[in-house]
Structures are given as C-alpha cells and as structure tokens.
Amino acid sequence: MFQRNYTRVTDYDTIFQFLQDHNFGIIVSDNPLKITHLPFVIHKSDHEGQFVVEAHFARANEHWESIDKKEVVLIFTGPHGYISPRVYTTPGVPTWNYSVVHLYGTAEIIQDPSDHIAIIGKLVNQYEKDPVAWNIDQLDPMVLQRQYQNTVSFRVVSHRVDAKFKLSQNKSEEDRVKIINQLQSGNSQDKALAEFMIVQLDE
Secondary structure (H helix, E strand, O other): OOOOHHHEEOOHHHHHHHHHHOOEEEEEEOOOOEEEEEEOEEEEOOOOOOEEEEEEEEOOOHHHHHOOOOEEEEEEEOOOEEEOHHHOOOOOOOEEEEEEEEEEEEEEEOOOHHHHHHHHHHHHHHHOOOOOOOOHHHOOHHHHHHHHHOEEEEEEEEEEEEEEEEOOOOOOHHHHHHHHHHHHOOOHHHHHHHHHHHHHHHO
16 A cells, blocks of 8 residues: 555554444455455454454355465555645645555464354444344344354454555645535535544644
C-alpha cells in the first residue's frame, strides 16, 4: 500500500481499536486469486505488534479449500469520502480521505470441532447485543449442528500490519477545520468521516 510518512499509523492500540470498530473485512488469497467479504473476530496477540483474526466461510464457498498454510491479506476499511477543494484557503485539487488497515498473515483451517464451535460462538457474541433475548444455544440442536457442518472456520496470525489514515494531515489546521465542517453537512458517510478526523487529528 502506498504510504506517505504522515499517513502511516503504527500505534498498536490505535490500530486495534480501529479493527474493533471496523471488523467487517475482506480476505484475499492467490493461486488462484480469491476474495471473500466476512465479519471477523480480532484479538491482540501475545506477541507484540501482532493480531489474531478468526472467522468462518460457508462450506459451499470454495475459498477455504486453498488457504490452509498459505499467506493471505485481510483488508479493513473505515470512514472515507470526497474532499472538495472549494473550502481550501489556497487553490487545490479534489481528493479522497480514507482509513484502511491491511493485515498479512498465514491462514490456518480449524480442524478441531470444539475450536470451530468456539469461533462461531465468539462471532455471535461480538454482534448480538442482547444475549438474554437471543443466543446461539436457543437454536434447535439439529439446526445448530447443520450450521457447524456447513461452515469452515479459520485463523490468521498477522506477521505484518500496514495501517493508513489519510485525513488531510498535509493541509493547514484552518483547512482541516473547513473540511470537517463541510463533511458534517453531508450524508451519514461524510459525517462519520468528520467524526473520525476529529478524533484522530486531536490525538
């Protein structure tokens, strides 16, 4: 990923929080080239600077058949949007602000049934906001067993992290304020980008 020094993010905790907030991502592998969009569960690794990422494929998705012990790339994107030069104090050109994290690692297909079940449980627990109203144990055991049989879990431990927040850091503070004000008057995606810029540029 092309980087400039001012867009590169290296703080581990900042990247981890980003991954927690934007954990619907893309897994990319080659030989053959395959791409799948998935929700992921992401943990900090015991090894500094690494992440452990877990998810599952539908068994019918042949992507899982070609990734075991192979390097993959996981892509996670955050708020992004068009930046108009009409707000700049000096002439400029349009651009696009965005945030993205790439994780590189080796995939491992989960063979242990109990580990597979645990990964699915963690994924449900991550998103289910009211486990009293509904939890996975409420499913009919036969339905649940089919769910486990029809999915394939995997795990990736990252060995390289590439994070980029392109947020008009090369502009003056006055221009950044104007950009944020412009975005705050836009659609929901623009407003999300404005809020992300406020948080990141204040740190």
